[in-house]
Amino acid sequence: MSSAKILLVDDDRNLIELVRMRLESASYEVTTALNEEEAISAAKNDVFDLALVDLQLVHQDGISLMEEVHLIVPEMPVIILTAYGSIENAVEAMKRGAYGYVTKPFDPRDLLLQIERALENRRLTSEIKRLKGLLEERYDFANIIARSTKMQRVLEVVARIAKTDSTVYVHGESGTGKELIAKAIHLASDRKDRSFVAINCAALPEALMESELFGHEKGAFTGAVQSTKGLFSQAHGGTIFLDEIGDMPLSIQAKLLRALQERRFYPVGSSKLVEVNVRVIVATQKDLEGLVKQGLFREDLFYRIHVIPIQLPPLRERKEDIPLLAGHFLRKFSEQMKKEVTALTPLSMQKLMLYEWPGNVRELENTIEYAVAMTHQNVIADDLVLQTKVCTPGEVVRPLKEAKDAFEKEYLIHLLELCGGSVSKAAKVAGKYRADFYDLLKKHDLKVGGFKKSE
Secondary structure (H helix, E strand, C coil): CCCCEEEEECCCHHHHHHHHHHHHHCCCEEEEECCHHHHHHHHHHCCCCEEEEECECCCCEHHHHHHHHHHHCCCCCEEEEEEHHHHHHHHHHHHCCCCEEEEECCCHHHHHHHHHHHHHHHHHHHHHHHHHHHHHHHHHHHCCCCCCHHHHHHHHHHHHHCCCCCCEEEECCCCCCHHHHHHHHHHCCCCCCCCEEEEECCCCCHHHHHHHHHCECCCCCCCCCCCECCHHHHCCCCEEEEECHHHCCHHHHHHHHHHHHHCEECCECCCCCEECCCEEEEEECCCHHHHHHCCCCCHHHHHHHCCEEEECCCHHHCHHHHHHHHHHHHHHHHHHCCCCCCEECHHHHHHHHHCCCCCHHHHHHHHHHHHHHHCCCCEECHHHCCCCCEEECCEEECCHHHHHHHHHHHHHHHHHHHCCCCHHHHHHHHCCCHHHHHHHHHHCCCCHHHHCCCC
């Protein structure tokens, strides 16, 4: 495998120079380290495909260094360089995670063969993991429903821009499939064989977000027991997906802007720049332009990410896709639950078509999953679809008793607020006896004390 990056660690300057020349003549890119500190620093600040580590170093043995490197890059193969008399220790190294060992003085052809095999093994392992992770997603992508004109246009844009490295801005309501589109862009790009790394900016507290994105040094903050690579570094060569970017704190936005502009950054607690090559896709359901006007989102960051906008239509605007989506989810959950549910009744489909789907495709998926789980037949009857919702266009109507109870409770709350918590006044206004009024309060678990005005 030519052009792979190799980290070479040995305290013998002559040997390290000889090995470096041999590897570079075989078209490998080599970074050398004469001691443990240089090796750890290199592993933190660059991405290597393989490491060659001498068993006997100045301050520690190569096995310990290998284990430290594996904390930073767990899947990187390490080949141990050892003298004949230390073969027993080299075997121990393999038990503790080394790919293999080469004895010194070594045959250059043997060394290159070992490297080639290790890199091939890593390629195969990575490919297996990638295919396992993406197999279901690829199935989903093959079934992205695009009968509607609006979705066809979205996928046309995806096809056109997938091969570029331009930043993509995906906007759409919750449940419209923003991450699905981001993964489709990644899988259609030249980066498809590298990582797709996603982060939900709304799910992380501000104190942790910077470390998650950019990594941190050991001891940078309480609980940082070891150095960790951030998501940008993990996505090196691939794609990073920043979901719900509208929820990112302003303090992090400034550092993100610089990382996007320069494609390099400082991990938390570090003085060394880390450079990355990533494709950036962001998504939000919020009105970022409105947030910019309110001072809640940086204007310069907005224009940095708003390069190729993709607007995902809500499900209510692509209703011709509902039968196909429902059929897809029906097959998916029937297979998962080992049932033979084959169809929805015409009335069930009518209810799906009339409903406005505020939760979009995600809500439709949940609806079909519930129906498949509950049915005892091979078809989905209408009583299992949107049970509590009357499916008239643009409106969701609750059952009469539920609506009456909700109105009654809201009426009582409003009345008590107007009367300052006085039951006598409230009962008089409502035209009720005090005893009857107290029964209503008890029914809705309302406490009068919470409405009394303080003196």
